[in-house]
Amino acid sequence: MPASAFAFFVVILGSNAPTPLLPGYRAELGMSPLNVAFAFSAYFVGLVAVLALLARTRLTRFARMLLPFAVGLGASADLMFLAIDDDPTxxxxxxxxxxxxxALATGPAAALMLVGGGERGRAMIASVSILGGCLGLILSVCVVAWAPMPGRTIYYVHLGLCLAASAALMVALVRRRSALRLALRVPQTDVDSGPRRRWSTTVTAYAGGASGWIAGALAVGTLPVALVEAARVESLSVAALSGIVCLVAAAVTQLTLNSRGVVVPLWIGLSILTAGAIVVAAGIAYGNLWVVLAGCLLSGLGQAPSFATGLRVLSRGLGAVAQGRTASAYSCVCYSVAGVFALGAGATASFWGIRNGTIAIVGFYGLSCGVLAMLAAADMRIGQRVSAVQARLASAANPLNPNTVQLVFRRGSMRCAS
Structure with a gap:
């Protein structure tokens, strides 16, 4: 479990490596706000395509080969970034x-972590995703702020981490090859399908996870450019604080909830995201950095429970292969919606201006989270009522129920008396 978690962490780390450099790429390569948004959202193109493939097939049973290959693929992306000259292609x-x-690492890592850690590893894929995104952004910002040749150093650092992760993962996979071969067999139908859920529960779980990931996408990919333009922030490292504050809050919240075994209801996470969006929109409107950062803090506090709780709901009771497929499908939906929002933010900023466009897209996001919070709360109440009715029916049908035993005893006594 630690080796697969570390490998997935390193792959996620690379996803945010070029993010603080995007405003710099915009100036050096003459990119428009829409081009910057496309550069950020191009990540979701490869992500969604491969996640959809893994979700529709059972390729996760080859997790022992797919996860090391994903680490190597992440290293090849570093080589491409190092080769950028005057062309943004x-x-x-x-x-x-x-x-x-x-995407290629998500399903296999989820399966391997479940095999290695049991139920403790079921929701760990969400924790590692949030933590990897958080620390990747922090590492990249630190390199951009203090390291020489920041446009190259961050990629060299990630290449070294990929080599270390590959070595640790190969050692672990070789040592546990027999147990993994047995655990990654295609499970029986009843184990693969898991418990039945209401369609409303499934929809709110996907919507909650997508809303949580949108918060991170906006904080990392949209708000830094808006802060440079609307709040007159001149330093790239200061502009990147919006993403850092959001992801750090999400990572700390997720680790705290996991360590204490607390599962936050989905409607609470969505309500916090609503409040965060309102504060961020107000901060951009007034051009105040600190108000925006306060909104990003709230967004991070809501992002972690929204994303993790949705995955818990969808993967409850699944085996290792089905866990990987479900994690891939869940991530596919969440990342797709986040990518659409990021592109929408870039397009809106290009047509309405960066300040007004950012306010519009963040306000629409906050309204959506508020509506989803009410739907999730209603679905939870329906679920509680259904569970209560099922418990009463099961209790009435139980022959060991005291009321049933007393009724049978009375009937027997009346028969004996007659």
Whole structure:
């Protein structure tokens, strides 16, 4: 479990490596806000395509081969970024390859972590995703701020981490090859399907996870450019604080909830995301950096439970292969919606201006989260009522129920008396 978690962490780390450099790429390569949004969202193209493939097939049973290959694919993206000169084409291609690497690692890593850690590893894929995105952004910002040749150093650092992760993963896979071969067999139908859910529960779980990931996408890919333009922030590292604050809050929240075994209801996470969006929109409107960062903090606090709780709901009771397929399908939906929102933010900023466009897209996002929070709360109440009715029916049908035993005893006594 630690080796597969570390490998997935390193792949996720690379997804945010070029993010603080995007405003710099915009100036050096003459990119428009829409081009910057496309460079950020190109990551979702490779991500969604490969996740859809893994979700529709049972390729996750080859997790022992797919996860090391994904690490190598992430390293190849670093080589593409290092080769960028005056043409942004390699930036777009590298982002697509990075997305494919993350997608290829998601299902296999989820399966291997479940095999290695049991139920403790079921939701760990969400924790590692949030933590990897958080630390990747922090590492990249630190390199951009203080390291020489920041446009190259961050990729050299990630290449070294890929080599270390590959070595640790291969050692672990070789040592546990017999147990993994047995655990990654295609499960029986009843294990593969898991418990039945209401369609409303499934929809709100997917919507909650997507809303959580949109918060990170907006904070990392959209708000830094808006802060440079609307809040007159001159430093790229300061502009990247929006993403850092959001992802750090999400990572700390997720690790705290996991360590204490607490599962936050979905409607609470969505309500916090609504509040965060309102504060961010107000901060952009007034051009105040600190108000925007406060909104990003709230968004991070809501992102973690929204994303993790949705995955728990959808993967409850599944085996290793089905866990990998479900994690791939879940991530596919969440990343797809996040990519659409990021592109929508870039398009809106190009037509309405960066300040007004960002306010519009963040306001629409906050409204959507508010509506989803009410739907999730209603679905939870329906679920509680259904569970209560089922418990009463099961209790009435139980022959060991005290009321049933007393009724049978009375009938027997009346028969004996007659």
């Amino acid at each position: 390699l930036l777009y291609v590298g982002r697509v390859v990075t997305g494919a690497a993350v």
